[in-house]
Amino acid sequence: MPTEPAEPDPNASAANAAPLAGKRPAPPCTLVIFGAGGDLTKRLLMPALYNLSADGLLDDGMRIVGVNHGERETAEWRTELTESLRRFAADRASTFHTSQLDEKSWDWVVQRLQYFAGEFESDATFESLGQLLAQAPSGNVVFYLAVSARFFRPIVEHLGRAGLLKEERGNFRRIVIEKPFGTDLASARDLNAQILSYASEPQIYRIDHFLGKDTVQSILAVRFANALFEPMWRREYIDHVQITAAETIGVEARGGFYEQTGAFRDMVPNHLFQLLGMIAMEPPNSFDAETVRDKKAEVFDAIQPLAARDVVFGQYEKGPAGPGYREEPDVAPDSRTETYAAARVHIDNWRWAGVPFYVRTGKRLAARRTELCVQLKTVPFRLFRDTPVDRLTPNVLTLRIDPAHGTSFDFNVKVPGPVMQIGAAQSSFSYGDFFTERPNVGYETLLYDCMLGDETLFQRADSIETSWAVADPVLHPKDGPLPVHGYAAGSEGPAEADALLAADGRAWRSLSGTGQRN
Structure with missing residues (x-):
């Protein structure tokens, strides 16, 4: 009462x-x-x-x-x-x-x-x-x-x-x-x-x-408010996209919840797919809620259902960052719940056919980082084969969501001196250097938009169901549960996740430093 x-x-x-x-x-x-x-x-x-x-x-x-x-x-x-x-x-x-x-x-x-x-x-x-x-x-x-x-x-x-x-x-x-x-x-x-x-x-x-974060909403501004990016935002120029949501903390006091959920259900069909939708959607004619949500729904509808070969599960074990998952409160001593999930996602439409989207999320990893990395295709190397350079740095646009807020772009320049030698450089932007960042816990915009009746940042029934349809083959695999691979607490994740990209001739961006993992 x-x-x-x-x-x-x-x-x-x-x-x-x-x-x-x-x-x-x-x-x-x-x-x-x-x-x-x-x-x-x-x-x-x-x-x-x-x-x-x-x-x-x-x-x-x-x-x-x-x-x-x-x-x-x-x-x-x-x-x-x-x-x-x-x-x-x-x-x-x-x-x-x-x-x-x-x-x-x-x-x-x-x-x-x-x-x-x-x-x-x-x-x-x-x-x-x-x-x-x-x-x-x-x-x-x-x-x-x-x-x-x-x-x-x-x-x-x-x-x-x-x-x-x-x-x-x-x-x-x-x-x-x-x-x-x-x-x-x-x-x-x-x-x-x-x-x-x-x-x-x-x-x-x-x-x-996730959609309440200013840095997530800024994805649309970066894409559609800059003539530099949108023309190359397609399969002819982009090699692949990586979406990462990594945490250094474990499950803390949420072992009981996590045992029923796991990293894949908790993060992939919702948070990470929402980021993917904003990266991959076609340009809307306006920021009207239904126009934007229609474009995102088209992307989700074009994603091929995940197969077991496209997904890697991991579980953190005792390591430099602390105890293993099975030692956490309210976790079964023989638990097969995944605390790490990585997936290779294919979008079967004219813009993205042949461009893999790699998504990963996990607990007790080497660094806390939520970011999107768009890697462009490599340029022909023939021009540089007689120079003291064995490979060129990939051009990568990185959109940093948490904890750093900003963007960076990796590119190649000539090293000063009399010899033609190529060196890696980076141009970066931090929101704090240009704008006064307002107090924000991620719910302000969402609450305000709800009171206004603006549904742009909220999920529609069809998109929810389409996202689950993509994930369902992994949740209910015909050949039994996916294997769960161990990784040390504080590491970059299971080796099998590295192998997922290595099979395509690619590598994850490093969590603990810059550039690709070796």
């Missing part, structure tokens, strides 16, 4: 902060967060709302209702979130660009928080929630499902049966659903069918936090 909040102070207004240039505040709405006591709410949603408040992008008519099991007072929930956010700011000053909270911006959010106790599968919860929403100053509502995937279906079903998804008198009702959206093609189709029986596709916002 709801606990009575204090009336928001009209002087503690987000409107007191000037909105960002070219941006308007989101329309008034009530944000209902299912899972108010969870880690996602504390670590990501509240910091994002705080940053949006500081930027003046939230309307004064906004309310935030946190739904969770267990009785507690709104004041208690507010205090808990305040303490959590202060710790977060101190620990992640680089995210907030300060170790101190802007008390005015956070107070604006705090005064709009209201705790609501209720079970996610109880009719009484949604009946009382409906009564609470009927008293809100705005009829617009965003339901955010910051809960375990097993609650997605029952919450949407209860919302639909309670009439809380009806859009009346020009008001919107939207649902934000976190990943994992299904665990394979069959479950994704079933979940889509269930949800779409209660809400229409434009009401559903399937969120992938």
